[in-house]
Amino acid sequence: MSAGIPTSDQLLLAEVTERLSKVEQNELDAVNRFLKKLEMLRLRRSIGQAIDQADAAGLMTQVEDSIREFRERQPYR
Numbered sequence: 001m002s003a004g005i006p007t008s009d010q011l012l013l014a015e016v017t018e019r020l021s022k023v024e025q026n027e028l029d030a031v032n033r034f035l036k037k038l039e040m041l042r043l044r045r046s047i048g049q050a051i052d053q054a055d056a057a058g059l060m061t062q063v064e065d066s067i068r069e070f071r072e073r074q075p076y077r
Contacts, residue, residue, distance in 0.1 A: 006014070023031055054060050 020031070051060070054063075
């Protein structure tokens with residue numbers, strides 16, 4: 001592929017950017033909320049994957065053991 005030919009991702013980004021530039025002021029809040037939800041879902045997925053990897057590596061047991069030890073030293077009142 002030639003360096004001068006935009007990829008489909010570049011074309012999509014250009015289209016989305018163009019559409020965002022046409023959003024009216026009263027619609028910006030809704031667009032912002034949607035983008036925040038999208039970011040939250042992405043972060044949730046990333047955290048879930050990290051936890052799965054840590055669990056597979058046996059690291060989650062260490063966390064559980066540390067929490068149990070802490071609770072034993074700090075009795076609830």
